[in-house]
Amino acid sequence: MSETKIPLAAVIGSPVAHSKSPQLHNHWLKVNGLPGFYIPMEVKTEDLESVLRSLPKMGFVGVNITVPHKEKVLEIADLITDRATLIGAANTLIFRQDGKIHADNTDGHGFISNIRQNAPDWEPTAGPAAVLGAGGAARAVVTSLLDAGVPEILISNRTKVRAEALRADFGKRLQVVDWVQAGNMLEEAVTVVNTTSLGMIGKPPLRVPLDGLQRGAVVNDLVYAPLKTRFLAEAEELGCHIVDGLGMLLHQAVPGFERWFGVRPEVDSATRAAALR
Numbered sequence: 001m002s003e004t005k006i007p008l009a010a011v012i013g014s015p016v017a018h019s020k021s022p023q024l025h026n027h028w029l030k031v032n033g034l035p036g037f038y039i040p041m042e043v044k045t046e047d048l049e050s051v052l053r054s055l056p057k058m059g060f061v062g063v064n065i066t067v068p069h070k071e072k073v074l075e076i077a078d079l080i081t082d083r084a085t086l087i088g089a090a091n092t093l094i095f096r097q098d099g100k101i102h103a104d105n106t107d108g109h110g111f112i113s114n115i116r117q118n119a120p121d122w123e124p125t126a127g128p129a130a131v132l133g134a135g136g137a138a139r140a141v142v143t144s145l146l147d148a149g150v151p152e153i154l155i156s157n158r159t160k161v162r163a164e165a166l167r168a169d170f171g172k173r174l175q176v177v178d179w180v181q182a183g184n185m186l187e188e189a190v191t192v193v194n195t196t197s198l199g200m201i202g203k204p205p206l207r208v209p210l211d212g213l214q215r216g217a218v219v220n221d222l223v224y225a226p227l228k229t230r231f232l233a234e235a236e237e238l239g240c241h242i243v244d245g246l247g248m249l250l251h252q253a254v255p256g257f258e259r260w261f262g263v264r265p266e267v268d269s270a271t272r273a274a275a276l277r
Contacts, residue, residue: 007036008059009260012051013066016040020249020275021064027274028257028265036261045069049076056095061260063093064253070136077103086169087139092256107140110252111193111222112148117251117267118243119218124148126190131155132182132208133195134162137222141193142170154189156182158196183209190214192235194221199229206231215239222248227276250275 025038070089078100090103134157198206219235224245
């Protein structure tokens with residue numbers, strides 16, 4: 001009689017020691033009474049493919065991918081979802097029974113689910129969105145906002161050419177605004193998202209003037225260290241509905257956990273507490 005294999009999963013990046021994913025997934029395994037383990041793995045870029053190909057043989061059912069491998073895995077995966085292709089990056093891999101690696105991107109799901117959970121009255125169709133930054137996270141956010149029916153996205157990045165590349169990919173519902181004018185684009189926005197790392201512990205502050213923010217606008221910062229950034233604190237003082245970045249991390253993890261371990265986990269206060277431990 002063969003024993004059932006205990007499913008294993010991991011987060012792969014470099015560095016990876018700071019990742020909250022192990023705390024999060026192991027909390028869900030425990031509260032759902034499931035067998036399984038989730039571990040951090042530091043893997044260099046040159047070793048990425050050989051490591052990924054060997055993991056299924058060791059009982060791994062899938063992995064999360066973080067910086068700097070999110071684009072590179074698209075060259076390795078056998079199957080790629082449309083949204084991962086559109087975003088140009090994957091954060092979730094499923095190791096299929098037939099040995100194939102299936103790549104997906106759940107960042108957009110995490111972003112939208114976080115907003116809907118923490119700003120339930122949010123109306124994406126009510127007016128333009130303003131997005132600060134044009135990196136990989138911005139691509140996931142833009143994809144989700146367009147899917148949600150936002151009529152127009154104003155986007156600004158310190159390096160304008162990156163914002164213009166997004167407009168080229170996503171079309172005329174995106175308007176590029178010069179970084180020096182970023183404060184002005186907030187005046188008509190009902191949704192505002194910071195996708196840059198500015199304002200994170202150890203990074204320079206976000207210096208965009210916020211006095212143009214509309215009272216009642218939904219303002220989200222993807223940065224979650226600190227949990228309430230200066231950007232969110234100022235937006236709250238101006239009467240905006242603020243949403244911190246931790247919820248995106250929690251919600252983006254849900255589809256992967258469900259695929260690997262067979263149960264859809266809850267994102268609740270205990271989940272937040274587990275991630276912040």
